[in-house]
Amino acid sequence: xxxxxxxxxxxxxxxxxxxxxxxxxxxxxxxxxxxxxxxxxxxxxxxxxxxxxxxxxxxxxxxxxxxxxxxxxxxxxxxxxxxxxxxxxxxxxxxxxxxxxxxxxxxxxxxxxxxxxxxxxxxxxxxxxxxxxxxxxxxxxxxxxxxxxxxxxxxxxxxxxxxxxxxxxxxxxxxxxxxxxxxxxxxxxxxxxxxxxxxxxxxxxxxxxxxxxxxxxxxxxxxxxxxxxxxxxxxxxxxxxxxxxxxxxxxxxxxxxxxxxxxxxxxxxxxxxxxxxxxxxxxxxxxxxxxxxxxxxxxxxxxxxxxxxxxxxxxxxxxxxxxxxxxxxxxxxxxxxxxxxxxxxxxxxxxxxxxxxxxxxxxxxxxxxxxxxxxxxxxxxxxxxxxxxxxxxxxxxxxxxxxxxxxxxxxxxxxxxxxxxxxxxxxxxxxxxxxxxxxxxxxxxxxxxxxxxxxxxxxxxxxxxxxxx
Ligand SMILES: Nc1nc2c(ncn2[C@@H]2O[C@H](COP(=O)(O)OP(=O)(O)OP(=O)(O)O)[C@@H](O)[C@H]2O)c(=O)[nH]1
Ligand SMILES: [Mg+2]
Numbered sequence: 001x002x003x004x005x006x007x008x009x010x011x012x013x014x015x016x017x018x019x020x021x022x023x024x025x026x027x028x029x030x031x032x033x034x035x036x037x038x039x040x041x042x043x044x045x046x047x048x049x050x051x052x053x054x055x056x057x058x059x060x061x062x063x064x065x066x067x068x069x070x071x072x073x074x075x076x077x078x079x080x081x082x083x084x085x086x087x088x089x090x091x092x093x094x095x096x097x098x099x100x101x102x103x104x105x106x107x108x109x110x111x112x113x114x115x116x117x118x119x120x121x122x123x124x125x126x127x128x129x130x131x132x133x134x135x136x137x138x139x140x141x142x143x144x145x146x147x148x149x150x151x152x153x154x155x156x157x158x159x160x161x162x163x164x165x166x167x168x169x170x171x172x173x174x175x176x177x178x179x180x181x182x183x184x185x186x187x188x189x190x191x192x193x194x195x196x197x198x199x200x201x202x203x204x205x206x207x208x209x210x211x212x213x214x215x216x217x218x219x220x221x222x223x224x225x226x227x228x229x230x231x232x233x234x235x236x237x238x239x240x241x242x243x244x245x246x247x248x249x250x251x252x253x254x255x256x257x258x259x260x261x262x263x264x265x266x267x268x269x270x271x272x273x274x275x276x277x278x279x280x281x282x283x284x285x286x287x288x289x290x291x292x293x294x295x296x297x298x299x300x301x302x303x304x305x306x307x308x309x310x311x312x313x314x315x316x317x318x319x320x321x322x323x324x325x326x327x328x329x330x331x332x333x334x335x336x337x338x339x340x341x342x343x344x345x346x347x348x349x350x351x352x353x354x355x356x357x358x359x360x361x362x363x364x365x366x367x368x369x370x371x372x373x374x375x376x377x378x379x380x381x382x383x384x385x386x387x388x389x390x391x392x393x394x395x396x397x398x399x400x401x402x403x404x405x406x407x408x409x410x411x412x413x414x415x416x417x418x419x420x421x422x423x424x425x426x427x428x429x430x431x432x433x434x435x436x437x438x439x440x441x442x443x444x445x446x447x448x449x450x451x452x453x454x455x456x457x458x459x460x461x462x463x464x465x466x467x468x469x
Pocket of ligand 2: 172
């Protein structure tokens with residue numbers, strides 16, 4: 001039996017870049033040739049891709065970890081390391097991605113939508129790239145950047161055109177199994193259905209031999225007090241948030257505990273408590289189990305908001321209701337204004353192919369590429385409780401990622417680069433005083449107001465905290 005899972009966590013780790021190489025040409029007649037260390041390869045990115053072949057997040061329960069390939073380090077003779085392959089992780093269409101602090105970072109609502117979840121580390125340049133007239137034998141190369149690594153919360157909101165809401169036992173599952181191929185369990189007790197089911201409904205379009213289709217969802221029953229957690233609570237209502245139409249199913253049988261009017265009132269008020277926008281959503285109120293309405297000639301109570309009465313057992317009223325739903329859907333799809341609190345849905349199409357280069361392939365297919373840049377590019381400076389000034393930012397961290405800082409030449413190079421990036425100015429602005437300890441990645445130096453060592457203000461005191469390689 002398949003398990004429906006609509007919440008999961010995922011850990012994405014992009015590939016680390018490959019480091020640049022330090023190497024010198026060796027020739028028989030020459031003692032020491034010029035630098036020929038090649039660049040490393042880029043680390044692979046990790047993308048999430050909405051795949052209509054997936055229907056639940058269950059795979060992430062057992063396998064939350066996804067890692068792209070690392071780039072290969074550079075070699076001598078200017079050999080470049082190979083790039084790490086990107087990784088595409090398939091998620092169901094309708095997956096909403098949140099940061100661990102709860103903010104939505106991406107909504108993969110269309111089949112084939114891709115999103116960059118973790119960016120591969122940039123490669124390091126080999127020492128061949130640091131050759132200048134003044135520096136004939138650079139003994140340093142760039143280290144590579146680590147691939148991004150982060151946890152996300154995934155949440156699945158099913159994409160149905162029509163969602164059936166109603167009390168337990170109202171006949172929701174019987175209805176969906178009558179009008180589609182979905183086969184949820186049906187039984188004469190409440191809370192038979194514990195997970196949402198989707199079914200595709202085919203309706204004659206009006207043109208002979210031609211059919212329209214739409215997706216209908218059977219959601220576990222809600223009861224009065226669901227908003228306060230009674231019964232199964234309201235958590236399944238997230239799956240109706242994107243439905244274009246709500247089909248409110250009322251039990252018309254003599255077995256119903258409440259009158260149709262009370263049922264309608266109660267369901268609408270639970271919907272409102274979950275999300276007030278749901279009351280603005282087009283809806284159709286339908287009375288079900290109407291073949292069981294009349295017991296020995298009793299008066300059957302009704303409510304004038306009930307537009308159709310149906311029986312999923314005898315088939316009474318079903319075709320008319322489907323016809324009406326189809327017409328309502330066409331109307332909704334034509335209207336240009338988006339539904340409040342939702343995005344319109346499409347019938348999931350066939351399987352997608354994973355694009356080689358996501359941005360190119362995806363835009364060619366008219367899909368949505370959502371690119372997310374989690375790491376800020378600018379410089380940030382914070383003072384720790386022990387008084388140390390910590391400088392961070394992608395480019396800054398990159399500048400100190402070099403092999404061998406013990407070398408004076410290397411320290412000068414790093415120092416100048418930090419200065420060019422504006423670290424000196426930023427430190428001054430952040431209130432740095434002479435003698436303050438500054439930390440950038442695993443490199444530390446002592447701050448002195450510029451002038452003391454023109455052009456390379458930090459080099460004299462620069463050292464690496466722990467040796468990294
Ligand atoms: N006579 C008759 N019985 C029906 C009809 N629709 C459903 N039933 C019966 O009503 C009972 C409940 O039907 P379900 O389809 O399981 O109800 P549900 O709304 O899915 O219930 P939960 O999953 O518990 O929320 C079952 O015994 C069905 O056979 C109908 O139109 N006529
Ligand atoms: Mg059911």
